[in-house]
Amino acid sequence: MSGVTHSTTSSADVVLPCLDEAAALPWVLRRIPAGWRAVVVDNGSTDGSADVARSLGATVVHEPRRGFGAACHAGLLAATADFVCFCDCDASLDPGLLPGLLAAVRDGTADLVLGRRRPRGAGAWPSHARLGNLALAHMVRRRTGLPLRDLGPLRVARREALLELGLADRRSGYPLEMVVRAAEAGWRVRETDIPYLPRTGASKVTGTWRGTWHAVRDMRAVLREGAAR
Structure with a gap:
């Protein structure tokens, strides 16, 4: 069974932005690869998520500053391993798949590897969230040339x-900004299919039309700023 380690010399650090994910944390943390370190960034949880994560x-x-990007970047700053992974903390993604993504970065054939979500099970990816993602991916392809x-x-x-x-965005635009800046820097960006599972609990970002709209708005702002530079 995979486990969590506190070692600062771990093979990789896995950044897990967390807001009220106490119910999902046991499943997620049990799947952290052996010898890797889980860095759970508590973004103001009120359900005891931090205590659950620490106990595991x-x-x-x-x-304390709310925002997906704020949590991700705090985790990046706290990381010490040569390789850093990012994973949602809601049990929709299996961190046990990360070694497969890391292999291409470790062997030098890619600089950034993204998991392309392939939904498994009813409700894994609501239609409004999927449509928002498709629109953004199209804009990124036009902006960066990345397929x-x-x-x-x-x-x-x-x-x-x-x-x-x-990286400067501290809201929902952080993942997109990472891709845009990577493309501008000439990084080799690779995409690989991964299963996308129904999340545990309610989504804070794309679980509603309103949340999806806010995420799309933040990401479009990142694209506009990048084009203006």
Whole structure:
């Protein structure tokens, strides 16, 4: 069984942005690859998520500023391993798949690997969220030339290289900004299929039309800013 380690010399650090995910954390943390470190970034949970994560062996970082990007970047700053992975903390994505994504970065054939979500099970990917993602992926293809079909949150890159990108968005645009900045820097970006499962609990971002609209708005702002530079 995979487990969580506190070692600062782990093969990779897995950043898990977390807002009220106590119910999903046991499933997620049990699937962290052996020898890897889980960095759970608590973004203001009120359900005891931080205590659950700590009891299961994860490193817990507290980020008081609300926002998906704020949590992701706090985790990146807290990471110490050469490779950093990002994964949602709601049990919709299996972190046990990360070694397969990491392999291409480790062997030098890719600089950033994204998991392309392939829904499994009813309700795994609501239609409004999927449509929003398709629209954004189309804009990214036009903006960067990268043949991406998803802006999946399961991803892997080298820590120092990520820090050098100077990511500034602290809301929902953070994942898209990472891809745009990587493309501008000449990174080799690869996409690989992964299963996308029904999440545990209610989504804070794309579970509603309103949440999806806010995410699309944030990401479109990132694309506009990038085009203006």
